[in-house]
Amino acid sequence: KTAKIELNIHDRQPKKHAATTNAEREETLVPTAQSNQPRRPRTPPMESTHTAQKLTHNSSSRVKSRNWKITDFDIGKVLGKGKFGRAYLARERNTNFICALKVMFKSELKEHKIEKQLRREVEIQTHLRHPHILRLYGYFHDEKRVYLILEYAANGEVYKLLKEQGNFSESVTARYIAQMAGALDYLHEKHVIHRDIKPENLLLNANGDLKIADFGWSVHAPNSRRHTLCGTLDYLPPEMVEGRDHNAAVDLWSLGVLMYEFLVGVPPFEDLQSHKATYRRIARVDLHIPPYVSPDAADLITRLLQYESTNRLPLKDVLRHPWIRKHVPDPYGI
Ligand SMILES: Nc1ncnc2c1ncn2[C@@H]1O[C@H](COP(=O)(O)OP(=O)(O)OP(=O)(O)O)[C@@H](O)[C@H]1O
Numbered sequence: 001k002t003a004k005i006e007l008n009i010h011d012r013q014p015k016k017h018a019a020t021t022n023a024e025r026e027e028t029l030v031p032t033a034q035s036n037q038p039r040r041p042r043t044p045p046m047e048s049t050h051t052a053q054k055l056t057h058n059s060s061s062r063v064k065s066r067n068w069k070i071t072d073f074d075i076g077k078v079l080g081k082g083k084f085g086r087a088y089l090a091r092e093r094n095t096n097f098i099c100a101l102k103v104m105f106k107s108e109l110k111e112h113k114i115e116k117q118l119r120r121e122v123e124i125q126t127h128l129r130h131p132h133i134l135r136l137y138g139y140f141h142d143e144k145r146v147y148l149i150l151e152y153a154a155n156g157e158v159y160k161l162l163k164e165q166g167n168f169s170e171s172v173t174a175r176y177i178a179q180m181a182g183a184l185d186y187l188h189e190k191h192v193i194h195r196d197i198k199p200e201n202l203l204l205n206a207n208g209d210l211k212i213a214d215f216g217w218s219v220h221a222p223n224s225r226r227h228t229l230c231g232t233l234d235y236l237p238p239e240m241v242e243g244r245d246h247n248a249a250v251d252l253w254s255l256g257v258l259m260y261e262f263l264v265g266v267p268p269f270e271d272l273q274s275h276k277a278t279y280r281r282i283a284r285v286d287l288h289i290p291p292y293v294s295p296d297a298a299d300l301i302t303r304l305l306q307y308e309s310t311n312r313l314p315l316k317d318v319l320r321h322p323w324i325r326k327h328v329p330d331p332y333g334i
Pocket residue numbers: 015079080081082083084085086087100102134150151152153154156157200203214
């Protein structure tokens with residue numbers, strides 16, 4: 001059933017204002033010239049032949065990496081900066097497989113005491129296989145850094161697209177929400193709660209399909225650990241801001257917040273005055289849906305943003321909702 005939460009809320013930081021990290025100061029992964037070799041068919045590096053450095057899950061359920069090293073990859077452009085490092089476009093030399101390489105400094109992981117969190121993130125994400133969940137193919141490390149080999153999402157962050165466009169149309173939103181509902185349903189069946197659904201954690205691949213990308217706050221349910229929550233308050237459900245027990249229904253609430261933000265451009269309980277004000281609006285479910293949102297869309301948002309977690313519309317019913325049906329002919333096949 002759940003985890004007790006300690007709140008330690010910070011403002012939603014635009015990525016470019018992230019604090020300077022070792023990764024920025026010590027830029028050692030110099031992009032290499034792209035080779036002109038013809039491309040072979042792309043297969044995930046894990047499935048490549050003799051290098052088979054697949055992450056394995058041993059009996060004590062610790063995830064292990066084997067043998068990958070930085071020289072197995074050609075490094076391309078910087079895809080972006082996170083709090084703890086950078087992501088690079090990369091190509092595995094043996095197979096020409098294109099991927100993203102996320103590089104973090106061990107010293108920073110230690111300094112911020114997030115090694116455990118990262119280990120959990122890697123352990124969870126490695127075992128997930130879903131078209132709308134970003135694949136983590138493997139990881140390796142050297143003396144100073146940890147590297148994650150990730151599926152490449154060519155169209156970048158949903159957050160950036162949303163800021164550029166202001167909001168999304170109902171048909172685009174319905175497609176994203178159906179993809180999210182499918183992915184969350186898969187996670188919940190595996191007893192994983194994501195707990196940090198927001199546009200910053202969603203990427204888009206070359207086809208414009210959505211990929212859940214960040215498992216930093218995910219947990220296996222049931223879970224009884226206490227956690228310090230950093231990040232935006234906007235997506236937290238009443239039970240989490242009130243420090244009560246919570247379960248997988250937290251992701252249903254966040255899906256409602258996400259749907260609102262996609263259609264309106266700002267999250268429903270945002271209050272720029274103070275965190276306290278946002279907290280109050282969440283706890284009261286102080287929801288105002290603008291009149292330009294269609295009645296069917298408003299109905300789905302309202303069914304997800306229910307104070308009582310048991311009253312939130314289950315994910316399978318989200319996929320059957322008339323608004324999804326109207327815009328997404330085959331919500332199970334997307
Ligand atoms: N697999 C990927 N495909 C394409 N772009 C990516 C990929 N992974 C990361 N990026 C880009 O690089 C940026 C930094 O990624 P990173 O995972 O290091 O940080 P983050 O998780 O977005 O941020 P934070 O560390 O603050 O949580 C992302 O915001 C995104 O724009």
